[in-house]
Amino acid sequence: MSKQRILVTGAAGFMGSHLVDALVDDGYEVHGVDDMSGGFWRNVNPRSHFTELDLRRKEATKQYVDQVKPQMLFHLAADATEGRSQFTPLTCTERNLMAYLHTLIPAIRHGLRKVVLTSSMSVYGAQTPPFDEDMPTQPEDIYGVSKAAMEEVTHILSQVHGYAYTIVRPHNVYGTRQNIGDPYRNVIGIFINSLLNDKNFYIYGDGEQRRSFTYIDDFTPYMVRAGLDPCCDGQVINIGPCDEVTINHLAELVLSLFYEGQEIPQHIRPQYLPPRPMEVRDAYCTDDKARRLLGYHTTIDLQEGVRRMIAWAKELGPQKPCYMDDLELTTEDTPVTWTKKLI
Ligand SMILES: NC(=O)c1ccc[n+]([C@@H]2O[C@H](COP(=O)([O-])OP(=O)(O)OC[C@H]3O[C@@H](n4cnc5c(N)ncnc54)[C@H](O)[C@@H]3O)[C@@H](O)[C@H]2O)c1
Numbered sequence: 001m002s003k004q005r006i007l008v009t010g011a012a013g014f015m016g017s018h019l020v021d022a023l024v025d026d027g028y029e030v031h032g033v034d035d036m037s038g039g040f041w042r043n044v045n046p047r048s049h050f051t052e053l054d055l056r057r058k059e060a061t062k063q064y065v066d067q068v069k070p071q072m073l074f075h076l077a078a079d080a081t082e083g084r085s086q087f088t089p090l091t092c093t094e095r096n097l098m099a100y101l102h103t104l105i106p107a108i109r110h111g112l113r114k115v116v117l118t119s120s121m122s123v124y125g126a127q128t129p130p131f132d133e134d135m136p137t138q139p140e141d142i143y144g145v146s147k148a149a150m151e152e153v154t155h156i157l158s159q160v161h162g163y164a165y166t167i168v169r170p171h172n173v174y175g176t177r178q179n180i181g182d183p184y185r186n187v188i189g190i191f192i193n194s195l196l197n198d199k200n201f202y203i204y205g206d207g208e209q210r211r212s213f214t215y216i217d218d219f220t221p222y223m224v225r226a227g228l229d230p231c232c233d234g235q236v237i238n239i240g241p242c243d244e245v246t247i248n249h250l251a252e253l254v255l256s257l258f259y260e261g262q263e264i265p266q267h268i269r270p271q272y273l274p275p276r277p278m279e280v281r282d283a284y285c286t287d288d289k290a291r292r293l294l295g296y297h298t299t300i301d302l303q304e305g306v307r308r309m310i311a312w313a314k315e316l317g318p319q320k321p322c323y324m325d326d327l328e329l330t331t332e333d334t335p336v337t338w339t340k341k342l343i
Pocket residue numbers: 009010011012013014015016033034035036037038039040053054055056075076077078079080095099118119120121169170171172173174178179
């Protein structure tokens with residue numbers, strides 16, 4: 001029997017590259033695509049078929065998908081800079097909704113059987129956590145709007161064109177291979193990279209906002225299962241633990257583990273800045289459905305996960321933060337960390 005042909009978008013990125021590795025190890029024919037805007041060549045699995053391509057290029061994407069003819073699509077490519085999306089709404093929409101449609105439409109034409117869409121808990125917006133999958137989508141920011149639209153598109157086109165789908169809503173996944181040089185997202189990566197650069201880090205708001213975090217090894221196997229187990233067809237599933245922590249607690253943990261066995265230098269103390277516009281205060285989800293459908297459970301707690309990420313980042317070394325040349329919109333509320341390149 002021939003192996004199933006799977007296309008993974010965002011394959012050189014953090015979560016996409018771990019997913020490709022798992023699928024290759026399971027014996028699938030894996031095609032990966034990424035434009036390297038946030039991905040790295042070092043993440044590309046040499047046993048996959050990799051193509052560098054910007055999925056915003058409609059014709060080129062059509063030609064690529066026409067060649068691959070995927071039976072299954074895991075879509076992870078995105079501009080995932082949620083906090084920045086209010087200042088880059090065009091980039092966010094083009095890299096999320098439009099790039100997805102450019103990929104999905106030719107894939108449907110070639111008989112796509114299943115798509116797994118990587119959405120986000122940003123679709124829940126400012127509702128009262130813990131969020132569960134029966135809540136309506138009420139995004140508060142442009143990134144959440146794009147993800148909610150991608151979910152709707154997936155559902156509607158599936159009804160008309162007959163492919164199966166699963167929508168996965170991860171929460172703050174972190175770990176090895178994450179882009180720690182991105183000054184706009186990945187709070188743990190930003191903290192660690194600041195310390196590697198012997199710089200202070202910044203906290204938006206009072207630091208009492210609550211989030212839950214998932215180590216990558218506790219995410220990838222469930223993403224694979226969400227794609228391959230038919231019991232997940234037509235389902236929306238949160239993937240992440242319910243145990244939430246404050247950003248202040250996280251900052252203390254990163255500091256203590258980064259300088260384990262040493263004094264924390266005097267000049268390294270988190271600094272507080274105004275909250276970012278439209279950032280929701282508390283965001284964490286229930287995991288009941290993931291437990292029921294996927295047998296979800298975590299094996300790596302926050303302390304162990306952060307320790308592993310720090311060890312990996314110290315090997316990698318300090319990264320130069322990579323800023324966007326021009327934001328599409330700015331106001332006096334644009335975080336000063338970005339306008340003054342403080343990170
Ligand atoms: N990491 C998290 O905490 C988290 C949480 C919720 C949802 N997600 C979602 O999971 C997915 C993966 O996130 P990640 O953390 O691995 O981010 P990532 O930035 O490491 O991966 C995204 C990849 O998409 C690529 N990409 C962006 N625009 C592209 C385009 N136009 N054409 C081709 N490739 C393009 C980037 O180069 C990058 O490698 C994203 O869809 C993100 O929205 C992530």
